Amino acid sequence: MDLDEARKLWHPEPGWLNTASYGLPAEPTWTALQEALAQWRVGRNAIELWNESAERSRAAFARLVGVPAGDVAIGSTVSQLLAPVAAALPPGARVVVPEVEFISNLFPWLAQAERGVEVRTVPLEKLVDAIDDGTDLVAFSLVQSADGRIAPYDEIVAAARAHGALVSVDATQGCGWLPFDARRADAVVVGAYKWLTAPRGVALGYLAPGLRDRMRPDAAGWFAGGDPNGSYYGPPLRLADDARRFDISPAWFCYVGAAPALELVAEIGVPAIRDHDVALANRFLDGLGRPPGESAIVTVDVPGAEEKLERAGVRAAVRAGRVRASFHVYSSEEDVDLALNALAG
Known part of the structure; x- marks a missing residue:
């Protein structure tokens, strides 16, 4: 399945950059669960x-x-x-x-x-x-x-x-x-x-x-x-x-x-997902003036980052005293820019 087509199966609210804590369900997962719960009921x-x-x-x-x-x-x-x-x-x-x-x-x-x-x-x-x-x-x-x-x-x-x-x-x-x-x-x-x-x-x-x-x-x-x-x-x-x-x-x-x-x-293919995820992570790093990396998970030390992101509705995590942002198939350039604008503010 083409990645752009697959991305339509997810419906996150803007600003979810926390897949390293938990991923979001695509439509087939959500539907299967609802059907199983109805059967159980x-x-x-x-x-x-x-x-x-x-x-x-x-x-x-x-x-x-x-x-x-x-x-x-x-x-x-x-x-x-x-x-x-x-x-x-x-x-x-x-x-x-x-x-x-x-x-x-x-x-x-x-x-x-x-x-x-x-x-x-x-x-x-x-x-x-x-x-x-x-x-x-x-x-x-x-x-x-x-x-x-x-x-x-x-x-x-x-x-x-x-x-x-x-x-x-x-x-x-x-x-x-x-x-x-x-x-x-x-x-x-x-x-x-x-x-x-x-x-x-x-x-x-x-x-x-x-x-x-x-x-x-x-x-x-x-x-x-x-x-x-x-x-x-x-x-x-x-x-x-x-x-x-x-x-x-x-x-x-x-x-x-x-x-x-x-x-x-x-079906999407892990290589295609990697390219998408890492490209977004690097867009985030570039916006902060940092060199690119190879991971879908990045950590940054920006003063007041946790509070700034929270005010903007960006959901990330704090690990080992640093803000951890993680990017997956349902993440978008708009999510990245939302986070960058919040940190710049």
């Missing part, structure tokens, strides 16, 4: 349709990041999907993480301290050099939540492979606008309510087969069964033989909205 049996949305979401995510659908697990949060990865680390393992890393990609590793797992934090720009023969896993965000910096994905993976370390990536702030090859990592997890514009409560994760062999599905329920509809009662343990064994039962309405959202992003 009157007791129309639509469970199979709702469950099908989870499978559609899995397939669309796999297509977006270039992996087989069988290597994708579904859940509700990034930390929940990372928990069995962290639990699979051997006692005394060493993990390297950027020092300003979002908590969902930090607490799961720190929670293993009682088993002797050691977490070392370093500046993002020093992450590659910090990976050595004593490193068991390197965990990082593809795009940093605090300031929009893009991690040197290929360099980090190469360093990890050179030292026999696993690679775990939180792609929440990148997936949907930044193309990347998930197959290069061992785990790639995404909260889908930001750049994938799904409802909050949807998370998806690529789990490489070699990593899955080390992991134990401690949260396994009926949806992790090889045949979920045949896994309602009684032993024996009969789990799926792929990443689905790490599924949790899908939050129905979240996935009802997620399926059309992910399918629309895949």
Whole structure:
């Protein structure tokens, strides 16, 4: 689908520059949710349709990041999907993480301290050099939540492979606008309510087969069964033989909205979205006399910026003491100019 045509499916109020906090639903997502709520309200049996949305979401995510659908697990949060990865680390393992890393990609590793797992934090720009023969896993965000910096994905993976370390990536702030090859990592997890514009409560994760062999599905329920509809009662343990064994039962309405959202992003194409988003981010930077960048998320330190933007009806965020603006498919040049005029005032 052409990007200009797709943009007509969103209806934001002017001044929404905060997709890094949460994305806005396109018409297909909004409509699917209303239909599901109407079905629920009157007791129309639509469970199979709702469950099908989870499978559609899995397939669309796999297509977006270039992996087989069988290597994708579904859940509700990034930390929940990372928990069995962290639990699979051997006692005394060493993990390297950027020092300003979002908590969902930090607490799961720190929670293993009682088993002797050691977490070392370093500046993002020093992450590659910090990976050595004593490193068991390197965990990082593809795009940093605090300031929009893009991690040197290929360099980090190469360093990890050179030292026999696993690679775990939180792609929440990148997936949907930044193309990347998930197959290069061992785990790639995404909260889908930001750049994938799904409802909050949807998370998806690529789990490489070699990593899955080390992991134990401690949260396994009926949806992790090889045949979920045949896994309602009684032993024996009969789990799926792929990443689905790490599924949790899908939050129905979240996935009802997620399926059309992910399918629309895949149909538009991530490269086209990147070009649009980054062009708007650079228009914003240029208006402030700053050099261009490569990210859809930018942070600026302008005196009184938060108050000026708020008075003008521009919704952005404040992270680490700086204003964070984020630009997505439904953002426009008018949104950018509205923000620039507010900051100039």
